[in-house]
Amino acid sequence: MSQHRHPGVPGRAGAVPALPDLPEATVARLPEYLRALHNLADTGYETVSSEGLSAAAGVNSAKLRKDLSHLGSYGTRGVGYDVALLIEQIENVLGLTQRRAVALVGVGNLGHALAGYDGFAGRGFRIAALLDADPSRVGEEINGLVVRHVDDLPTVAAEESLAIGVIATPAAAAQQVADQLVAVGVTSILNFAPCVLSVPEGVDVRKVDLAIELQILSFHEHRKASLTALPATGGSALTALPGGFAATDTQEAIGT
Amino acid sequence: MSQHRHPGVPGRAGAVPALPDLPEATVARLPEYLRALHNLADTGYETVSSEGLSAAAGVNSAKLRKDLSHLGSYGTRGVGYDVALLIEQIENVLGLTQRRAVALVGVGNLGHALAGYDGFAGRGFRIAALLDADPSRVGEEINGLVVRHVDDLPTVAAEESLAIGVIATPAAAAQQVADQLVAVGVTSILNFAPCVLSVPEGVDVRKVDLAIELQILSFHEHRKASLTALPATGGSALTALPGGFAATDTQEAIGT
DNA sequence: AGGCGCTTGTGAAGACGTGCACAAATCGCG
DNA sequence: CGCGATTTGTGCACGTCTTCACAAGCGCCT
Ligand SMILES: NC(=O)c1ccc[n+]([C@@H]2O[C@H](COP(=O)([O-])OP(=O)(O)OC[C@H]3O[C@@H](n4cnc5c(N)ncnc54)[C@H](O)[C@@H]3O)[C@@H](O)[C@H]2O)c1
Ligand SMILES: NC(=O)c1ccc[n+]([C@@H]2O[C@H](COP(=O)([O-])OP(=O)(O)OC[C@H]3O[C@@H](n4cnc5c(N)ncnc54)[C@H](O)[C@@H]3O)[C@@H](O)[C@H]2O)c1
Numbered sequence: 001m002s003q004h005r006h007p008g009v010p011g012r013a014g015a016v017p018a019l020p021d022l023p024e025a026t027v028a029r030l031p032e033y034l035r036a037l038h039n040l041a042d043t044g045y046e047t048v049s050s051e052g053l054s055a056a057a058g059v060n061s062a063k064l065r066k067d068l069s070h071l072g073s074y075g076t077r078g079v080g081y082d083v084a085l086l087i088e089q090i091e092n093v094l095g096l097t098q099r100r101a102v103a104l105v106g107v108g109n110l111g112h113a114l115a116g117y118d119g120f121a122g123r124g125f126r127i128a129a130l131l132d133a134d135p136s137r138v139g140e141e142i143n144g145l146v147v148r149h150v151d152d153l154p155t156v157a158a159e160e161s162l163a164i165g166v167i168a169t170p171a172a173a174a175q176q177v178a179d180q181l182v183a184v185g186v187t188s189i190l191n192f193a194p195c196v197l198s199v200p201e202g203v204d205v206r207k208v209d210l211a212i213e214l215q216i217l218s219f220h221e222h223r224k225a226s227l228t229a230l231p232a233t234g235g236s237a238l239t240a241l242p243g244g245f246a247a248t249d250t251q252e253a254i255g256t
Numbered sequence: 257m258s259q260h261r262h263p264g265v266p267g268r269a270g271a272v273p274a275l276p277d278l279p280e281a282t283v284a285r286l287p288e289y290l291r292a293l294h295n296l297a298d299t300g301y302e303t304v305s306s307e308g309l310s311a312a313a314g315v316n317s318a319k320l321r322k323d324l325s326h327l328g329s330y331g332t333r334g335v336g337y338d339v340a341l342l343i344e345q346i347e348n349v350l351g352l353t354q355r356r357a358v359a360l361v362g363v364g365n366l367g368h369a370l371a372g373y374d375g376f377a378g379r380g381f382r383i384a385a386l387l388d389a390d391p392s393r394v395g396e397e398i399n400g401l402v403v404r405h406v407d408d409l410p411t412v413a414a415e416e417s418l419a420i421g422v423i424a425t426p427a428a429a430a431q432q433v434a435d436q437l438v439a440v441g442v443t444s445i446l447n448f449a450p451c452v453l454s455v456p457e458g459v460d461v462r463k464v465d466l467a468i469e470l471q472i473l474s475f476h477e478h479r480k481a482s483l484t485a486l487p488a489t490g491g492s493a494l495t496a497l498p499g500g501f502a503a504t505d506t507q508e509a510i511g512t
Numbered sequence: 513a514g515g516c517g518c519t520t521g522t523g524a525a526g527a528c529g530t531g532c533a534c535a536a537a538t539c540g541c542g
Numbered sequence: 543c544g545c546g547a548t549t550t551g552t553g554c555a556c557g558t559c560t561t562c563a564c565a566a567g568c569g570c571c572t
Contacts, residue, residue, distance in 0.1 A: 022475075023528075023529075024528090025528080025529060025530090026529095027472055027475050028468075028472055030471075030475070031465075031467070031468040031471040031472065032465075032468065034471070035450055035451075035467075035468075036452075049548090049549065049550090050549075050550070050551095051549085056452065057452065058452035060530075060531065061531095062530080062531050062532070062533090062552095063529090063530065063531070065549090065550065065551065065552085066529095066530085066531090066551080066552075068550095068551090069550085069551055069552075073550085073551075075549080075550050075551080076537085076538065076539090076549085076550075077536075077537040077538045077539090077548080077549050077550045077551080078537070078538040078539050078540090078547080078548045078549050078550080079538070079539070079548085079549070079550090080548095080549070080550085081550090093475065093478075094471050094474050094475045094478065095474045095475055095477060095478025095479075095481075096471065096474060100470075100474055100477070102470065109368075109369045109372050109373060110369045110373070112365075112369065113365045113366045113368065113369040114466070116365050117365060117366070117466075119450070119467060120466075120467060120470070123467040123470070123471065124467075124470075124471065124474065125467070125470050125474075163474070163477055164470060164473050164474070164477070187477065187480060188473040188474075188476060188477045189473075190466075190469055190470060190473060194291055194375070195291075196292075196312065196313065196314035202480070204473055204476045204477075206469050206472065206473055208464060208466065208469060209287075209288075210370070210373075210376075210446075210464065211287070211291075211375060211376060211379040211380075211381070212284075212287040212288065212291075213446050213462050213464060214356075214358070214376070214379070214380075214381050214420060214446060215286075215287040215290070215350050215352065215379065215380065216283055216284055216287065216462065217420050217444040217445075217446060217460055217462055218350050218351045218352060218356055218380065218381075218419070218420070218444075219278075219283050219286070219349065219350045219351055220283075220444060220460045221351060221356070221419055221420070221443065221444045221460075222349075222350065222351025223351075224443060224458065225351075279558075279559075280558090281558075281559060281560090282559095305518090305519065305520090306519075306520070306521095307519085316560075316561070318522095318560080318561055318562070318563090319559085319560065319561075321519090321520065321521060321522085322521080322522075322559095322560085322561095324520095324521090325520085325521055325522075329520085329521075331519080331520050331521080332519080332520080332567085332568065332569090333518080333519050333520045333521080333566075333567040333568045333569090334517080334518050334519050334520080334567070334568040334569055334570090335518085335519070335520090335568070335569070336518095336519070336520085337520090
């Protein structure tokens with residue numbers, strides 16, 4: 001379990017073959033740290049303390065230190081973390097050293113927004129193909145990419161090494177599209193359609209459902225409203241909530 | 257889990273004054289159950305077992321039963337759950353009995369897609385206002401709504417009882433927009449900008465960052481690739497598994 | 513009426529995640 | 543060269559979440 005013994009000085013990181021099998025919760029936070037680190041690097045920071053970085057990423061500093069400790073010892077006591085080195089290490093662990101090719105299926109309302117978004121490039125991804133089943137959409141050019149027919153997927157997969165498939169079709173078509181993606185060897189899928197996908201073992205699916213996010217917010221809104229029914233005799237209703245929330249992302253922060 | 261007693265018998269499913277303080281993990285899954293239930297209802301189901309519903313929602317059946325048990329006893333042993341009743345109860349708990357008004361700030365690339373999406377209506381929400389800071393966008397009509405200037409937010413808030421604010425502006429503007437939303441009384445925010453927001457206590461923020469989702473997938477892709485280097489021992493590999501995975505998490509089963 | 517099969521609801525155990533608190537390590541400085 | 547200030551890395555305790563396993567409850571059939 002506890003067997004890391006880094007010489008302290010990286011210098012040449014060489015190959016890092018040993019994937020340390022990170023806790024899932026840590027994996028989910030690393031991208032947030034990475035974003036914060038890039039911000040810091042752009043602002044000129046060369047090192048940052050766990051306190052500073054955790055504030056920038058919106059998490060507890062002990063949690064951040066524990067997360068980073070899973071990658072190895074890349075901090076210096078009394079100083080902090082080397083920003084550039086840490087960026088390199090996190091990108092390494094996340095597999096972002098190679099720019100991964102993304103296939104986007106379903107170029108409708110949402111698909112257009114995704115296809116036109118230029119923010120993915122800076123985060124390690126490249127939209128490699130746009131696909132749709134509607135003949136009238138095929139041929140359309142968006143952001144320098146031409147929409148192709150979804151049945152061309154095998155051809156596209158042969159041209160590019162597709163790492164991730166994004167599904168932005170209606171829910172009714174999502175399972176079929178997922179099957180097509182899996183058939184051409186895609187083993188990671190991001191699904192925007194509000195439905196559950198069945199995929200073979202070894203294929204990872206993540207889902208983004210905006211309505212669910214809103215409904216979770218609605219619950220808390222509802223709860224807050226029913227609490228407000230209590231006497232609000234002070235003006236400032238700073239009733240410290242007992243249990244904080246801590247799901248994927250709920251925060252109440254303090255202003256610095 | 258000790259100090260709430262349910263009368264047990266619903267009888268009238270009317271007012272539910274006592275909010276049972278659900279576990280956050282449960283709250284995050286209720287919307288998924290709700291969606292699956294609506295599907296079942298549309299298909300003609302009147303009752304459903306925990307096994308059936310959990311398959312439709314992509315979760316473990318014991319987990320589903322425990323989740324639902326927190327709402328009270330709305331199932332019948334030997335039979336299952338009444339679909340219509342369960343829908344009503346979940347919508348009640350989530351506070352979806354009233355259609356909540358959503359203000360969307362930032363009508364750009366992504367904002368257009370959200371504004372044009374007609375899927376929110378069926379899930380309990382109504383886009384009540386579109387706001388942007390760009391004068392050239394103000395006045396544009398999308399889906400029957402006219403884009404107003406973000407500085408009109410106080411006026412909008414006076415007209416409508418805004419429940420939720422959605423931020424779809426560039427990250428640089430997100431904090432300022434959040435402040436404006438909070439200033440007019442919004443206490444729930446869904447943030448699409450890749451940045452951390454500071455908000456006063458009592459305000460809930462949920463974040464959706466597509467690049468983060470992709471990066472998490474990238475990590476697993478990376479890990480799978482490094483494992484594939486292992487000998488492809490045959491053995492009894494393929495085990496038929498219960499359909500339905502997918503969710504927040506991923507699944508893997510590489511045994512050591 | 514009684515038994516039988518099915519399904520819920522939940523106790524208990526274990527896995528997982530979090531945050532405190534502090535020893536160990538490092539730097540800067542006199 | 544040693545000392546104090548600072549910050550990392552982590553042991554530990556605690557809370558939350560998941561999963562199993564099964565008694566209790568319900569309906570149906572004989
Ligand atoms: N637009 C939003 O803001 C939004 C918000 C939340 C969720 N969603 C979900 O995202 C998905 C897409 O939404 P949208 O608004 O872009 O819908 P849309 O109808 O505008 O676009 C769907 C696109 O998918 C294409 N398509 C249909 N079947 C296909 C198939 N088998 N293979 C390939 N392409 C196919 C259609 O031709 C169309 O271009 C839906 O599932 C929706 O519920 C969208
Ligand atoms: N488009 C996508 O698919 C996508 C994907 C992931 C993340 N995002 C994020 O979503 C956000 C929006 O992305 P986009 O592609 O729509 O950007 P965009 O530039 O197309 O749109 C941004 C809109 O916000 C408006 N705006 C700017 N400052 C404002 C302010 N202070 N008040 C009100 N409105 C203001 C702009 O006028 C513009 O209309 C960004 O933070 C982006 O990183 C977008």
